[in-house]
Amino acid sequence: MARLHTRKHGRSKSRKPMESEAKTETGREEIEKEIVAYAKQGMKGAMIGQKLKDEKKAGYLKPLLGKRLNVLLEEKGFKSDIPADLLDLMRKAVNLRKHLTANHKDVHNTTRLHRVESKIWRLGKYYRKSGRLPVDWKYDPEQAALIIKQA
Numbered sequence: 001m002a003r004l005h006t007r008k009h010g011r012s013k014s015r016k017p018m019e020s021e022a023k024t025e026t027g028r029e030e031i032e033k034e035i036v037a038y039a040k041q042g043m044k045g046a047m048i049g050q051k052l053k054d055e056k057k058a059g060y061l062k063p064l065l066g067k068r069l070n071v072l073l074e075e076k077g078f079k080s081d082i083p084a085d086l087l088d089l090m091r092k093a094v095n096l097r098k099h100l101t102a103n104h105k106d107v108h109n110t111t112r113l114h115r116v117e118s119k120i121w122r123l124g125k126y127y128r129k130s131g132r133l134p135v136d137w138k139y140d141p142e143q144a145a146l147i148i149k150q151a
Contacts, residue, residue, distance in 0.1 A: 005115050026056050028064060032072065039078040045069050046084065083132055087151065089120045090144040097141055117141075 038048045052058040096113040120139050127133040
């Protein structure tokens with residue numbers, strides 16, 4: 001299947017290691033303690049995974065923990081009301097809108113803003129159907145700027 005806004009095709013086959021290949025220098029309990037400590041500092045899931053990969057040589061966390069990192073964070077009580085990928089796209093859209101108010105003739109970034117917002121609408125529809133967002137949730141650029149300012 002082709003990518004969303006480019007004409008490139010992806011690669012098939014997963015190249016992630018199996019559970020039997022998951023090796024690390026530290027144990028599962030120690031990694032869970034590190035995850036909770038990083039989450040208490042306010043780090044997002046992606047940053048936690050990257051930090052564990054770099055510092056603890058943890059590699060892929062799902063075979064090691066038996067569950068995904070976001071599931072573990074939700075179990076430990078670090079669940080956000082808006083999913084992280086949607087929040088990142090909203091942050092990108094807010095920054096693009098801020099740029100376009102100063103540079104209103106920037107056609108390329110106007111197109112990029114349209115693409116980012118279409119991804120936000122599509123993800124919002126998916127999260128409303130799956131129950132991770134309220135049914136009446138709707139993307140509003142001004143409201144998104146307020147949410148990003150708080151986060």
